[in-house]
Amino acid sequence: MTLAALEITPSYYLVLAAMLFTIGSVGVLTRRNVLVMFMCVELMLNAVNLSFVAFAKALDDITGQVIVFFVLVVAAAEVAVGLAIIVAIFRRRRHATADDLQALRG
Amino acid sequence: MIPFLFFVAAAATLAGGLGVVLARNPVHSALFLVMTLVSVAVLFLIQDAELVAAVQVIVYASAIVVLFLFVIMLLGVDRQESMRDRIPYQRPAAIALGVILLAQLLWLAGHEWVTGQETASGVPIEGGGFGGNVERVARVLFTDYMWAFEITAVLLVIAVVGAVVLARRSGQKGEPVDDVDEAATEGVDA
Structure with missing residues (x-):
């Protein structure tokens, strides 16, 4: 079976989304840099978006694509607030690793 | 292709x-x-x-x-982040948990999801005389999900206000505390 004759079923996208989500979650668990942890959260959100679009295609319903917009809005809001928090932390202390943030008090 | x-x-x-x-x-x-x-x-x-x-x-x-x-x-x-684990065996445990998560997700992804039911919104991906992709998304977004769409506007306003409040210098004029803090930290680093 040649590559051109292969049919890409929704399962291919779901498997890819599962791998991407796993990479993101392992990144959040292992990395210490808060900025990189945020990027890993973005990876996880993208994996979910990918599966939403795959389901929209599989179930032949546009709603899956509409939900992606709401995920995008939440991701943008999360990044704006999260980066503001990081800037506020940096102003207090010159490190941005998660280990330095044990205490909630500044 | x-x-x-x-x-x-x-x-x-x-x-x-x-x-x-x-x-x-x-x-x-x-x-x-x-x-x-x-x-x-x-x-x-x-x-x-x-x-x-x-x-x-x-x-x-x-x-x-x-x-x-x-x-x-x-x-x-x-700066390089330290490779020392504050929690013992954090990295191996994280990778093991990642493998378990991947196995679970792959198990789910291998299942048959297409049920053949009628579409929930009544707007399919293509066909049916609903116009292009943008028109289809807009049709569902501004009818079924109108309330959620308005809520996202509120969410964005809250996020912007929160970001401005957090990024604003909170102290009074001069910021003596921060300068002392930075100088002390740099001294420690050197």
Whole structure:
């Protein structure tokens, strides 16, 4: 079976989304840099978006694509607030690793 | 053509994801993130999600990553993070948990999801006389999800206000506390 004759079923996208989500979650668990942890959260959100679009295609319903917009809005809001928090932390202390943030008090 | 595009974009997506996690420099992580986001946009395109693909490139790969890079440049986050585990065996445990998570997700992904039922919104991906992709998304977004759409506007306003409040210098004029803090920390580093 040649590559051109292969049919890409929704399962291919779901498997890819599962791998991407796993990479993101392992990144959040292992990395210490808060900025990189945020990027890993973005990876996880993208994996979910990918599966939403795959389901929209599989179930032949546009709603899956509409939900992606709401995920995008939440991701943008999360990044704006999260980066503001990081800037506020940096102003207090010159490190941005998660280990330095044990205490909630500044 | 479609299988070829899928496998190239999928490989780029996974390579970018691994790059984000493995790169030591946060700037490299952000650039790998761009690679992943653009590849995911390609995957959206070959699934007939043109509007979502465009928004992915415009909002994610441009705005959000530029915000990341801006903060990295502003703060000068170029120090290496320590490889010492504060919690014992944190990294091996995280990788083991990741393998378990992947097994669970793959098990779920292997199931048959297409039920053959009528579409929930009544607007299919193509056909049926609903116009192009943008019109279809707009039709559902501004009818069934109108209330949720308005809520997202409130959410964005809250996020902007929160970001401004957090990024504002909270102390009085002169900021004596921060200067002392920075000087003390630099002294320790040196």
